Amino acid sequence: MKLLHIDSSVLGENSASRGMTAAIVARLRAEHPGIAITRRDLAAQTLPHFTPVLTEGHPCITRNAEILDEFLAADIVVIGAPMYNFTIPSQLKAWLDRILTAGKTFHYTEHGPEGLAGDKRVIIASARGGIYSEGPGQAIDFQETYLRHVFGFMGIHDLEFIRAEGLNLGADQRTAALASAHKRIAAGVQIAA
Template sequence: MKLLHIDSSALGGYSVSRQLTADIVAELQRNTAAASVQYHDLAAKPLPHWTPVADASDPVVVLGNQMLEEFLAADVVVIGAPMYNFGIPSQLKAWIDRIAVAGKTFRYGANGPEGLAGGKRVIIASSRGGMYASGPAAVMDFQESYLRTVFGFIGITNVEFVRAEGLNMGDEPKALALQSAQAAIGSLIAPEAKAA
């Protein structure tokens, strides 16, 4: 199994999404005989934002192609996606712009768009300061809805969320959120173990 691990939080050691992705990867490795992991910290080494550069030898184009090839080769993708201002961090959006590529991960046909990157499992560690999964603030959640949409657009229907929300609402809600997220991670099973 090839596993691609992406972190995007700018909070470093204080990041809940980073803690969760590390725990998710460790859990998957425990359940998988042979898991190779490719890791990218998009906050420490941010990708330049996408521009229509035509020169194939341009270092930015080469880096973007590398990101795309790693994504295409991965069986499982684990992504740390904190909510920033109701959406995702711009550094994560820059990575998505490198993997949502016409002719590679999607194409337009007679019946409209068709995803080409199916067959992968995507697990997203979603961290939020408030409560957005339900209730009045749910209409402001452009983080998870966007991620489901973009991965669905490129053909990935197996998208799972490990969610920790209410992190900035006090010590008790934060502790409960982390406990709930850890329980969700504990229930993750590698695809090979599911098939056994």
């Protein structure tokens, strides 16, 4: 079994989502000792904006293919996805721009688009400063709604969000939100054997 561990927070050791993905991966490793883990830190190794490269053999083409192959090979993908400016970090978007590839993760048919990557489980550690799961914030959540759409578009419906929100609404709310997310992780992350 192969696990791909992605982080995209720029907040280093203060990052809530990094702490959550680390706990999820540790939990999965404990449950499946033989699991092969690939790590990609999108803040430490930032990908440039996706641009068409027309020269065959260009290093960008090779790197993009590596990123896509890494994703295609994974059975489980764990992604740290903070909300920055109401959506995902641009580092994570640059990664997704390499993943959403026609003919590999989706294709168009006469009936419309069809996902080709439905064999994976994706677990997203979502961290945000405000509250978006209820109330007026729901209408301006372009982070989880976007991720739900793009993974659904690739045929991935085994998608779970583990969320810590309201992290910037005071120390008590932050502590409670992180404790609740970590309790959820400690309770077990469901994956098929």
